[in-house]
Amino acid sequence: MSDTVLFAFEAAINGLTVGIMYSLVALGFVLIFKASGIFNFAQGVMALFAALTLVGLQEGAIPFAHLINATFGTSIHHFGFNIPTLIAIPLTIAVMVGFAWLVERIVLKHLVNQEPIILFMATIGLAYFLEGLGDIMWGAEVKRLDVGLPQGGNIWFEENTQWLGFGNENFYGFYIDTLNLYALVIAAILVTALVIFSQYTKQGRALRAVADDHQAALSVGISLRFIWVLTWSIAGIVALVAGIMWGSKSGVQFSLSLIALKALPVLILGGFTSIPGAIVGGLLIGVGEKLFDFFMQPIIGGATENWFAYMLALAFLLFRPQGLFGEKIIERV
Amino acid sequence: MLYREAGDFKSTYPSDNQTFPIRFDRYAYWALIGFAFLVVPFLLTDYWANSIVIPLLIYVIAALGLNILIGYCGQLSLGTGAFMAVGAYATFKLTTAFPWMPIYIVFILAGLVTAAVGVLFGLPSLKIKGFYLAVATLAAQFFLIWLFTRVGWFFNDSATGMISMPERTVFGVLVTGPAASAMAVYMTCLVFVVGMAWLARNLTRGTVGRTWMSIRDMDIAAEIIGVNPLIAKLTAFAVSSFFVGVAGALLFGVYLGAAEAGEAFGINKSFLVLFMVIIGGLGSILGSFLGAAFLIVLPVLLKVFLVDALGWPADLARHLEVMIIGALIVLVLIVEPHGMAALWRTAKEKLRLWPFPH
Amino acid sequence: MTVEQREQVPMLDTQTEGYVTADGRQIGGVVMELKNITLRFGGVVAIKDISFDIRHGEIRAIIGPNGAGKSSMLNVISGFYNPQEGELIYKGYKRPQMRPYKVSRMGIARTFQNIALFEGMSVLDNIMTGRMHHMKAGFLSQAFWWGAAAREEAENREAVEKIIDFLEIQAIRKTPVSRLPYGLKKRVELARALAAEPQILLLDEPMAGMNVEEKEDMSRFILDVNDEFGTTTVLIEHDMGVVMDLSDRVVVMDYGKKIGDGTPEEVMNNQDVIDAYLGVSHD
Ligand SMILES: Nc1ncnc2c1ncn2[C@@H]1O[C@H](COP(=O)(O)OP(=O)(O)OP(=O)(O)O)[C@@H](O)[C@H]1O
Ligand SMILES: [Mg+2]
Numbered sequence: 022m023s024d025t026v027l028f029a030f031e032a033a034i035n036g037l038t039v040g041i042m043y044s045l046v047a048l049g050f051v052l053i054f055k056a057s058g059i060f061n062f063a064q065g066v067m068a069l070f071a072a073l074t075l076v077g078l079q080e081g082a083i084p085f086a087h088l089i090n091a092t093f094g095t096s097i098h099h100f101g102f103n104i105p106t107l108i109a110i111p112l113t114i115a116v117m118v119g120f121a122w123l124v125e126r127i128v129l130k131h132l133v134n135q136e137p138i139i140l141f142m143a144t145i146g147l148a149y150f151l152e153g154l155g156d157i158m159w160g161a162e163v164k165r166l167d168v169g170l171p172q173g174g175n176i177w178f179e180e181n182t183q184w185l186g187f188g189n190e191n192f193y194g195f196y197i198d199t200l201n202l203y204a205l206v207i208a209a210i211l212v213t214a215l216v217i218f219s220q221y222t223k224q225g226r227a228l229r230a231v232a233d234d235h236q237a238a239l240s241v242g243i244s245l246r247f248i249w250v251l252t253w254s255i256a257g258i259v260a261l262v263a264g265i266m267w268g269s270k271s272g273v274q275f276s277l278s279l280i281a282l283k284a285l286p287v288l289i290l291g292g293f294t295s296i297p298g299a300i301v302g303g304l305l306i307g308v309g310e311k312l313f314d315f316f317m318q319p320i321i322g323g324a325t326e327n328w329f330a331y332m333l334a335l336a337f338l339l340f341r342p343q344g345l346f347g348e349k350i351i352e353r354v
Numbered sequence: 355m356l357y358r359e360a361g362d363f364k365s366t367y368p369s370d371n372q373t374f375p376i377r378f379d380r381y382a383y384w385a386l387i388g389f390a391f392l393v394v395p396f397l398l399t400d401y402w403a404n405s406i407v408i409p410l411l412i413y414v415i416a417a418l419g420l421n422i423l424i425g426y427c428g429q430l431s432l433g434t435g436a437f438m439a440v441g442a443y444a445t446f447k448l449t450t451a452f453p454w455m456p457i458y459i460v461f462i463l464a465g466l467v468t469a470a471v472g473v474l475f476g477l478p479s480l481k482i483k484g485f486y487l488a489v490a491t492l493a494a495q496f497f498l499i500w501l502f503t504r505v506g507w508f509f510n511d512s513a514t515g516m517i518s519m520p521e522r523t524v525f526g527v528l529v530t531g532p533a534a535s536a537m538a539v540y541m542t543c544l545v546f547v548v549g550m551a552w553l554a555r556n557l558t559r560g561t562v563g564r565t566w567m568s569i570r571d572m573d574i575a576a577e578i579i580g581v582n583p584l585i586a587k588l589t590a591f592a593v594s595s596f597f598v599g600v601a602g603a604l605l606f607g608v609y610l611g612a613a614e615a616g617e618a619f620g621i622n623k624s625f626l627v628l629f630m631v632i633i634g635g636l637g638s639i640l641g642s643f644l645g646a647a648f649l650i651v652l653p654v655l656l657k658v659f660l661v662d663a664l665g666w667p668a669d670l671a672r673h674l675e676v677m678i679i680g681a682l683i684v685l686v687l688i689v690e691p692h693g694m695a696a697l698w699r700t701a702k703e704k705l706r707l708w709p710f711p712h
Numbered sequence: 713m714t715v716e717q718r719e720q721v722p723m724l725d726t727q728t729e730g731y732v733t734a735d736g737r738q739i740g741g742v743v744m745e746l747k748n749i750t751l752r753f754g755g756v757v758a759i760k761d762i763s764f765d766i767r768h769g770e771i772r773a774i775i776g777p778n779g780a781g782k783s784s785m786l787n788v789i790s791g792f793y794n795p796q797e798g799e800l801i802y803k804g805y806k807r808p809q810m811r812p813y814k815v816s817r818m819g820i821a822r823t824f825q826n827i828a829l830f831e832g833m834s835v836l837d838n839i840m841t842g843r844m845h846h847m848k849a850g851f852l853s854q855a856f857w858w859g860a861a862a863r864e865e866a867e868n869r870e871a872v873e874k875i876i877d878f879l880e881i882q883a884i885r886k887t888p889v890s891r892l893p894y895g896l897k898k899r900v901e902l903a904r905a906l907a908a909e910p911q912i913l914l915l916d917e918p919m920a921g922m923n924v925e926e927k928e929d930m931s932r933f934i935l936d937v938n939d940e941f942g943t944t945t946v947l948i949e950h951d952m953g954v955v956m957d958l959s960d961r962v963v964v965m966d967y968g969k970k971i972g973d974g975t976p977e978e979v980m981n982n983q984d985v986i987d988a989y990l991g992v993s994h995d
Contacts (some may be wrong), residue, residue: 036663087667088670091664091665091667094666112663127631128684130687135687139687140483141430141484142430142632142683142687143683145628145683146632146680146681146683146684146687149625149677149678149679150676150677150681151579151682152680153673153677153678156669156676157677186481200447283531284486285492285542289486289489312594320388322505324504327496327499327500328497328500329493330490331490331496332488332493334489334490335478338481338482338490339481342481342486343466352574352786353572354575354578354824354825367865367870367873368865370869371866371869511981553855553856556856556857557854557855559839559865560861561844561849562851562854563846564833564840564844565844567830567833568841569833570832571829571833572828572829572830572831575824575829575830576790576830576841577792577811577813577830578791578810579816579841579904580816580821580842580844580845580908581813581841581844582811582813588855637832
């Protein structure tokens, strides 16, 4: 096969792995949107915050050390012990659940009947708050996150795809990070777990009931506030998974929260209420932007990833405002 | 007993409909204008001008623009940064291509160019709403910035990829470039702020403003009672972008002097102006002033107290600032969705009734 | 022919035959005629092959059990829904499919079943919005508040103040609509529709949820509007007493079909109508 086709393939595979990240963040969005109609702009920052917390716990960093040092002139940084990953992860989950609970108490409770756009802006505020909090709590420098996922290229994948070159001398098989293969598997497990949870547990059924019809769910005695804490907690866990993936690959840093923005076009493709939509949309955009960049680079220059997703979403909106999998919106008076 | 409404009766509809119906407010307003034009220029130091007064004035214009779009017409935009960039780059292109053109005209033309671009990106608002539209404006944000950093024509192929403002004078006084005096820059910004606030007030008090607000409050009903949504939304986008474009033109032309699209007009600018509008008050002209003032002064205050006085590291103060702003946004939306302007109104109502609160 | 030209066509040809009501009002010719209207939403047929006409100056009621398709009918008239079949003749001309704002410009104003006021605006601004078609000042004139803009604002304010007096809502003119009680909101909505000085006024359950006193007030306003300005009125109402009192002719709908049409007395004695209402709970 010709070089171009092979390189295009490689770009696509690359895109697939970025796409998983988009999918994961979008998944968190969809969960919250379905249960509460809130468009949670803070989802990306939640991933950042979760990853920061995880690293902080693993390293035994003292929360707010910078703040304490600046106020009291001390110079403390670490407790002096490390927490094993297997304990640090549940602790981080606990932190995210606590965060969900606080959000419900402090923010959502007071904004219940506001218009969606107000709620959306409130979550932008929340995102800023959480971002500042994460930096103050754990420090703003880029951190290495290692939860034991293997790094580097996957030899096995490379060797076993070499034949795809069909005799092309320059082709040694596709390069892919082992980490990304894991990401794929973990994402699949996560989605399966979510489906099982929502189909087979009492809380899961309550969740679906609320998503289908708020009023009806309330009238059969489901506590909306409990559901909200629950969904925000699950979204927090999804965020943690996303944070771990991205953090292991590129370090825990602010760019993570920018992925949240990319999740917006993903949702537009996939529809705001569809879990499969979020996954497919994320992959589509991931692959799409890499391929577009690959083919357009010689013509209009690189870095088109910056805007491709948004333009695609925009074009898409004009033809199908409800997304690929979303239901059609009917307006009434 | 000074602040009184009683006895201040209106006998004609125009006088009932004026901007400051209460006499005391009217006097206060003229006093403030007099102060801004006649006193401030002579007190202004470079520090005050550069750290507070001039950015404040420029952001007031941007906030007015975004407020027209979000607060009056209900169309959420996250592309303010890019539209400011359009104003800045249009200024750069116009001044370099037509060196003879008076600089104030250039700023206004830059606003008009931005208005045209704004209308283009506002077109999707005819089909999509709410946060869907927010995504469409993100397309504008990222695409335009990419364009300005990638296509050499926009920055005249300068080696650094930056644009820089040539020196220009008004009535023989230098207003752009590093050598321009604080007073000249201040007066330029002030003239634009006063003029544009007046335009904003006029547009929001009459038919145009009412059609915007009707679309904001209930677009379907608005169309059924006769509002043409196409015209309402596109005029809002045009006017809003015009304001934002002029703000960008001024920010680059008289304040920064040199800029690179990605750094000066990134997505954070969009959020900054959005926050000004939310904190100041959606759908309020006064709110745009208050919100811009608040978010310009806050970082300076934090820096003075925490960094200069307490010796905190600068980045810590900045993180705290981000946190405070985020918390404030949430707080404002919970406590008073119409922001500082509404608080101000409530306070005035109390004052008006004082000392007989019933 | 453009919309404007069409509006200038004299209504004479539609005013040929009319009738005189029991209380001595002269009702004119047909202003609007709906012919074989069918409206579907996916599988749901909201309106099935309905025809009826509206005469100049009359109060025409549409009644029927919940879900009969009454509001949908008003939505067809105001251009919000496009029927799949049938045609609508307005002032002697077939009206092509057009956007609602254009329909409103042709002299059709309305109120809504679920109040659709602009909650963020004052009562005055709401009503002024209804007058939009009478204000022609250009964009620049408004931006600089020169000439036409300021003059028109004052003139139209005067017209609006008349309506405010007429509906007795002087005290709340500067109040934000969101602070008003339900009954007053309904009245402000009527004011907003009247401000357009419409030729046909569509009222979708203007008295729903009101107490007896409020209903009496509202009935009086509707009659007065009809008397003073000769406004043709189409009224949807569940309260049969009100319908009997106010309307000149009544269309009865059930499950999207027309099951009766005539004077209130005729309709009340129509067996189909009685059947439709038997066992159907309505308020
Ligand atoms: N936009 C829409 N999409 C789908 N179905 C609709 C829509 N609008 C109305 N319908 C359906 O059309 C039928 C008639 O509704 P409509 O609102 O016209 O009834 P109505 O006579 O006004 O009833 P009510 O007395 O309850 O107001 C109903 O079955 C309704 O569900
Ligand atoms: Mg109805």
